[in-house]
Amino acid sequence: MRRPQDIDDIVALVCRDMQRHIGRGRVADYIPALARIDPRQFGIAVALIDGRAAAAGDADTAFSVQSISKVFTLTLALEKLGDGLWKRVGREPSGSAFNSIVQLESERGIPRNPLINAGALVVADALLGEGGPEGAIAAIVGLLRRLAGDARVSIDEEVAASEGETGFRNASLANFLRASGNLRGAVADGLQVYVHQCALSMNCRQLARAGLYLANQGVDPLSGAEVTTPLRARRINAIMMTCGHYDASGDFAFRVGLPGKSGVGGGILAIAPRHGAVAVWSPGLSPQGSSLVGVLALQRLASLTGWSVF
Ligand code: GLU
Numbered sequence: 001m002r003r004p005q006d007i008d009d010i011v012a013l014v015c016r017d018m019q020r021h022i023g024r025g026r027v028a029d030y031i032p033a034l035a036r037i038d039p040r041q042f043g044i045a046v047a048l049i050d051g052r053a054a055a056a057g058d059a060d061t062a063f064s065v066q067s068i069s070k071v072f073t074l075t076l077a078l079e080k081l082g083d084g085l086w087k088r089v090g091r092e093p094s095g096s097a098f099n100s101i102v103q104l105e106s107e108r109g110i111p112r113n114p115l116i117n118a119g120a121l122v123v124a125d126a127l128l129g130e131g132g133p134e135g136a137i138a139a140i141v142g143l144l145r146r147l148a149g150d151a152r153v154s155i156d157e158e159v160a161a162s163e164g165e166t167g168f169r170n171a172s173l174a175n176f177l178r179a180s181g182n183l184r185g186a187v188a189d190g191l192q193v194y195v196h197q198c199a200l201s202m203n204c205r206q207l208a209r210a211g212l213y214l215a216n217q218g219v220d221p222l223s224g225a226e227v228t229t230p231l232r233a234r235r236i237n238a239i240m241m242t243c244g245h246y247d248a249s250g251d252f253a254f255r256v257g258l259p260g261k262s263g264v265g266g267g268i269l270a271i272a273p274r275h276g277a278v279a280v281w282s283p284g285l286s287p288q289g290s291s292l293v294g295v296l297a298l299q300r301l302a303s304l305t306g307w308s309v310f
Contacts, residue, residue: 109180
């Protein structure tokens with residue numbers, strides 16, 4: 001078969017190849033507002049650092065980014081606290097479920113990494129300032145709007161409320177962190193920031209565009225804005241590579257070979273350093289909480305483009 005050269009051809013081919021898989025996996029029914037999503041959807045978008053972009057399928061349908069937001073809050077927290085953040089959260093893969101309680105207790109309230117829920121709650125707490133949770137949430141939404149180049153990026157308040165009402169495990173983690181002295185603000189404030197960042201609603205095109213700074217040493221190549229330093233961009237990529245899919249991070253590295261972050265809304269953001277960023281979305285999940293068809297699509301895309309950090 002002819003190897004497609006053009007990014008538009010590659011993205012179209014990946015989308016066509018995924019049609020026979022669409023609908024596989026289970027939607028995240030532990031968050032009631034996500035349980036209603038039709039799993040028979042698939043979108044893909046690629047943004048390249050030279051400004052080209054390609055998309056196919058349901059790339060314009062907004063979905064709940066969920067834990068993909070942890071990449072962006074980590075970026076903000078590193079800008080705010082610098083290396084001091086690493087006193088409060090580690091950077092080792094967890095090998096455990098994203099919401100593990102037992103690991104947090106055995107490690108005395110210092111979460112393994114910023115991409116599991118406990119670590120993201122510490123990061124959310126670190127973003128609290130004089131503006132309280134509303135100020136932190138506004139900073140997160142503002143960053144995503146600038147990065148996506150799209151003022152329509154917003155929070156789905158229904159999803160935020162749904163997770164706020166039913167997120168008992170996250171509340172347990174936050175309380176344990178507070179008891180360990182690793183949340184500085186009120187438990188309710190950290191949780192409020194966390195459920196709102198998870199409820200950010202974006203489509204594949206916006207998300208791929210928003211991730212471009214991570215493919216370009218911390219600089220948004222389209223606006224020229226310095227989002228983070230080259231060293232931090234490299235480190236965020238390293239954490240995505242080792243921790244971005246929880247206890248399936250090794251399998252994602254094996255199959256795709258690129259830094260990535262999953263969300264239980266069915267989205268995945270993957271970074272191809274020096275090339276671009278890719279967002280895929282399909283709501284059916286693996287038991288570890290990654291989009292089943294999304295991983296297959298990224299595997300196919302990586303093989304067609306040759307993109308890999310290895
Ligand atoms: N809001 C979800 C939770 O805390 C995020 C998990 C994910 O997207 O992986 O359960």
